[in-house]
C-alpha cells in the first residue's frame with residue numbers, strides 16, 4: 033500500500049493509502065551463481081523486496097512519477113549489484129473508470145532512461161459502434177487499453193484522470209461503424225492530450241459484448257504524431273481469452289523495455305493525407321481517362337487507401353472478394369419526392385445507362401448497365417417527416433467505372449434530373465446512392481473522422497445508413513435477398529427482417545406502386561426538353577398519368593386498404609368469344625368506355641385479335657386498324673364537344689372516360705407501339721413476349737420478337753401484363769402434364785407450373801442488360817389458358833401463392849414470381865360456364881361462381897385482383 037496525495041478513485045486533498053502492484057525485472061548475469069550455487073554472486077530478492085516496502089511505506093507520494101524516482105534511487109543506492117532494472121508500477125483502483133493506471137520504465141545505473149510507458153488499462157464506457165441495427169440503437173460497452181510512450185522520462189505528473197475523462201466524453205458521443213475508427217479517434221485524443229511529451233500511442237479497443245462465441249472483438253492500432261500508421265492485430269478474437277494473450281504481449285516481461293515493439297505489426301494502411309471527393313475526382317480526371325481497375329498498381333493515394341481499407345475489412349469480416357473481373361456489380365438506391373417522381377426515376381436510369389456525352393472526361397469507354405431492378409415503393413419520408421412522400425427503388429448495375437467515378441456520375445445525373453440543394457434529408461427530385469460495390473468496403477474519410485455527419489465529399493460503401501432504411505432494404509430484398517452485406521455477415525433478407533421486427537406493426541405506410549405513363553406524349557418542361565435535345569441517345573421518359581397502389585401485406589390489409597382495380601374488356605374484333613362484333617365500331621366502343629368508367633373500371637383493355645380457340649389469323653395492318661382509331665377516339669372523347677346542358681351526357685363521365693387508362697391487348701410490338709402513341713398506357717400480352725407458335729419454329733425470329741417487345745415496353749415505359757399460357761393461345765391446348773411438385777393429393781402442380789414456366793419468361797424480361805423495370809410487370813396466371821377446369825379452379829383457390837415469397841428460413845429457391853401484382857381474368861370464360869351451367873357468356877361471372885360456392889375460394893386477399901369483367 034502506498035500513500036498518494038493525488039487522490040485515489042476520487043480526487044482528494046488528503047493523502048490516501050492505496051494498493052500498488054510493483055514488478056521489478058533485473059537484468060543480471062546469473063551464470064556464476066548457477067555454477068557455484070553461491071548467492072553472493074547474485075541478487076538477493078528478499079532484500080530488494082524490503083527496499084521496496086520501505087520506499088512505499090516511508091512517505092506520501094504526489095504521483096506515480098515520484099514513486100518511480102524513489103524506487104530507482106533506493107534500488108541503485110542500496111543494491112550496488114544491480115546495473116539495469118525495469119520497473120512496472122500498477123495502481124489499481126486509481127481512477128473511477130479504468131481498472132488501473134500503470135507506468136513502466138527501464139533504466140541502467142549510468143543512463144537516465146530515454147523513454148517510459150504510461151498505460152490506462154480497461155477504460156470502460158458506453159458507445160454506439162458497429163453496423164448492426166441494435167448496436168446503433170442500444171449502444172454497448174467498449175473497453176480500451178492505451179499505452180503512451182513518453183520520451184524522455186519526465187517528472188511531470190501525467191494526468192491519467194483528465195485523459196480518461198476526455199476519452200469517455202468523446203467516445204460516448206461518437207457513432208462509428210467500425211472499431212478501427214473508434215480506436216483511431218481515441219489514439220488521436222491521447223496524442224493531442226499529451227502533445228509534446230508522447231509521440232506514440234497504442235490503443236486496443238474491444239467490444240466485449242459483440243460476439244457470442246468469443247470473449248471480445250478487438251483491434252489494436254499504433255499511431256504516432258508523425259504518421260498515422262495503423263496496425264491491426266487479432267481483429268476478432270475467438271476461442272480462449274484474447275485479453276490475457278494480448279496483455280501478456282504488452283506487459284513487462286523482459287528487461288529491454290521494448291516489449292511494445294514485439295507486438296505483431298501488420299501494416300494495413302498508411303494515410304498520408306485526407307482527401308475530399310472533389311480532389312479525388314479532379315485527380316481521376318487529371319490523371320486518367322481509364323477507370324482504375326484491378327489491384328492497387330496506381331499511385332493514387334485514395335485508390336491505395338481504398339484497397340488497404342478493403343483489405344482491412346476483408347480480414348475483419350472474413351469476406352473474400354470474388355475473382356477480379358473487368359466490371360463491377362453495384363447496388364444503387366434511388367429516391368424522389370419532388371416533381372414527377374416516376375419520370376425522374378426513369379430519366380435517371382436512362383441517363384446513366386447512356387454511354388456518351390456525360391461520360392465525357394470521366395472514363396472514355398465507361399459503361400453502366402442496369403441488370404436488375406426492384407419493385408417501386410411509395411414511402412413515408414424518414415428523418416424529416418414533413419415533406420412529400422418518396423418513391424423509392426433500387427437497381428443493380430454492372431459498370432467498369434471505379435466507385436469514385438460512379439459516384440461522380442451519379443452526382444451529375446442528379447443535377448441533370450433537377451436536384452437542387454435543399455436542407456439535409458429534405459425534398460429532392462432525385463437521390464442516387466451507392467449501396468454496395470462488389471463486396472468491397474470503402475471509406476474515403478480520414479480515420480478518426482468517420483462519423484455519420486461527415487459524409488459530404490466522401491464515399492462510404494456499403495452505404496452507412498443502409499441497414500436502418502426500410503426504403504432501401506425492401507427493394508434490395510426484391511433482387512438480392514441472399515447477398516451477404518460486407519461487414520455484417522448477414523444477408524439482406526436477415527437485415528430486412530430484423531429491421532421490420534424492430535419497427536412496430538404498421539406495414540401500411542409503404543405501398544408497392546405501378547406507374548402508368550400519359551400518352552399521347554405532351555412536351556416536357558422547355559428546359560428539360562432543350563437539355564435532353566443535347567443528348568440524342570436519351571429518349572425522355574413519358575410523364576406520369578397516374579399510379580396504382582398495393583398494400584405490402586395483402587393478408588393483413590383491411591378491405592379499404594386493399595383496393596381492387598377493375599379492368600373492363602373491349603374487344604374490337606368481329607369474332608371475340610364474349611362480345612365479338614358488339615364493340616368493333618367507334619360509337620359502340622365509346623359507349624362501352626363511358627359505361628365502363630361509370631361502372632367503376634380503372635382500365636379498359638382493348639384487343640383487335642381474338643385469343644378465342646380457333647380464331648382466324650389477323651394481319652398486323654388489320655389489327656392496327658381495329659384498335660388504334662378506338663384508342664384515339666376514347667382519348668379525345670368529348671374534347672371537341674361544346675358542353676350542352678341539355679345533353680343527356682354526363683360531362684364528368686365523359687371527362688373520366690377520356691382519361692381512363694387503356695391497355696392494348698396484343699402480342700405485336702408494332703401494334704403496341706402505335707396504340708400507345710395514340711393514347712394507350714399499358715401492354716397486355718397473352719404470350720408474355722414469346723409470340724405465337726408460328727414464331728417459335730425459328731429461334732432467331734422468336735428472339736428478335738422478344739427483344740423488340742421488351743424494347744418497346746422499356747422505351748415507352750409502360751406497365752405490361754404478362755400471362756401464362758402454353759403453345760398457341762388461340763388453340764388454347766396442352767392441358768397436359770404439369771409435372772411439377774404436387775402435394776400428396778396431386779394438387780399444387782398447376783400453380784407450381786405457372787411459377788416455373790411464367791417465371792422463366794419474367795426473369796428473361798426483367799433481368800440483364802436492356803431488361804424491363806420490374807415495377808412495370810403485372811402477371812396473369814392465364815385462367816382458361818392451357819388448363820383444365822380443375823386446374824383453373826386450383827389457380828383461383830391458390831392465387832395468393834402464385835406470387836408468394838418463400839417463407840423466411842426456407843432453403844427452397846425463390847419464387848420467380850414473388851411479389852408481382854396479379855391480374856385475374858376469369859369472367860365469361862368457358863370453365864365458369866361449365867360450373868354455372870350457363871351457355872351465355874354474359875352471365876358467367878366470378879362472383880356468380882363464388883356465390884354458388886362451387887369451389888372458387890374468396891379472392892380478396894391478393895396483392896391485386898383485376899377482374900376481367902365486362903361492365904355493361
Ligand SMILES: Nc1ncnc2c1ncn2[C@@H]1O[C@H](COP(=O)(O)OP(=O)(O)OP(=O)(O)O)[C@@H](O)[C@H]1O
Pocket residue numbers: 309439456457458463464465466467487488489490491492493494495496497
Ligand atoms: N455510398 C454513398 N453513396 C452516395 N453518396 C455518398 C456515399 N457515401 C458518401 N456519400 C456522400 O454523401 C454526400 C451526401 O449525399 P446526398 O446529397 O445524396 O445525401 P442525402 O441524400 O442527404 O443523404 P443520403 O445519401 O444518406 O440519402 C455526398 O456528397 C457523397 O459524397
Ligand SMILES: Nc1nc2c(c(=O)[nH]1)N=C(CO)CN2
Pocket residue numbers: 366367368411412413414415416422424457458463503
Ligand atoms: N422514405 C424516404 N425517406 C427519405 C429518403 C428516401 O429516399 N425515402 N431519403 C432521404 C435522404 O436521402 C431522407 N428520407
